[in-house]
Amino acid sequence: MSKTIVVTGAGGVLCSTLAEALAKQGHNIALLDLNKDAAVEVANKINKAGGKAIGVKANVLEKDSLLLAKTEVNEAFGKCDILINGAGGNHPLGTTSNPFLEAEDLLNKTEGFKTFFDLDPTGIQFVFNLNFIGTLLPTQIFAEDMVGKDGCSILNISSMNAFTPLTKIPAYSGAKAAISNFTQWLAVHFSKVGIRVNALAPGFFLTDQNRTLLTNSDGSLTPRGNQIIxxxxxxxxxxxxxxxxxxxxxxxxxxxxxxGVVVPIDGGFSAYSGV
Structure with a gap:
């Protein structure tokens, strides 16, 4: 049976791949992204392959923007059955330069060098808002369509950082931990109205956001990339x-x-003690 599936952050590599796979199952796909051109590009690819998709501009941090997007989705495909909250990301202002604090770091005046004490609250707030509020608001807008219907669900995107935080990225790790907790909370809250809520917890996937952190320009691994592998x-x-x-x-x-489950997809990273 065909369903209407809304995907936020749909212009990105990971979510566009999920959208294309769901379209092949015969579902109607609404691709939401702040960058409408990116969403439309994915929609065009799906439509050319015989699927049904639309690209819609939406800011996951603005309720009015999401309401406009919902109107567009409902007019094209009817009420939302499944929501994938894929919008998220990190910010350099919420990232330390080194994994461990050394006393001499406090004397380092190199431009751009950041210790924990230099982290910018603005950057940290951006990361928390994009990941957590950017999941909460779309859920408020689109889950109302699902109440009392059969076969409806929400899929959030957490991270392996939510289980064990990675060095250098406290804001992102904390924000993804909030997503895992929120997934469980929503699962309980929506349990009486027929809406299931689960999450993926990807491990290390090469994306445009982390490619320069994990690989060099020649394709070889950086020290952090090698450490992860x-x-x-x-x-x-x-x-x-x-x-x-x-x-x-x-x-x-x-x-x-x-x-209420958060499923690790990490190549065994979370199971390995390092020994």
Whole structure:
């Protein structure tokens, strides 16, 4: 049965891959992104392949923008059945330069060098808002369509950072931990009205946001990239397609009694003690 699926952050590599996979299942896909051109590009690709999709401009931090997007979605495809909250990201102002604080770091006056004490509240707030508020607001707007209907669900995007925080990125790790907690809260809150709520927790996937942190211009790994691969039993970064199977499962009838779970997709990273 065809459903209307709304995907935020749909212009990105990971969420566009999920959208294309869901379109192949016969669902109607509404691709929401702050960059409408990126959303439309993905929609065009889906439509050319025989699917049904629209690209819609939406700011996940502005309720009025989301309400306008919802009107556009409802007019094109009817009420929303499934919401994938894919918008998120990090910010340099919420990131330390080094993984560990050393006493001499306090004397480092190099431009751009940041210790924990230099972190900018504006950058940290941006990260929390984009990830947490950017999940809460779309849920407020689109989940109302789902109340009392069969087969409706919400899929959030958490991270392995939510289980064990990575060095250097306290804002992002904390924000994703909030997503995992919010997923469980929503699962309980919506349990009586037929809405399931789950989350993916991707491990290390190469995206436009982290590529320069993990790989050099020649494609070789940076020291941080090598450190990650050494801690990943499967010995590789994730590919966007690795998220598809779990997404189809959690959004499908096969997971009709599953709610409130956060599924690691990390090549064994979370299972490995390092020894």
């Amino acid at each position: 050494d801690q990943t039993p499967m010995g590789k970064f994730g590919e966007p397609e690795h998220l598809v199977g779990t997404t189809l499962w959690l959004c499908g009838e096969g997971a009709s009694f599953i709610t």
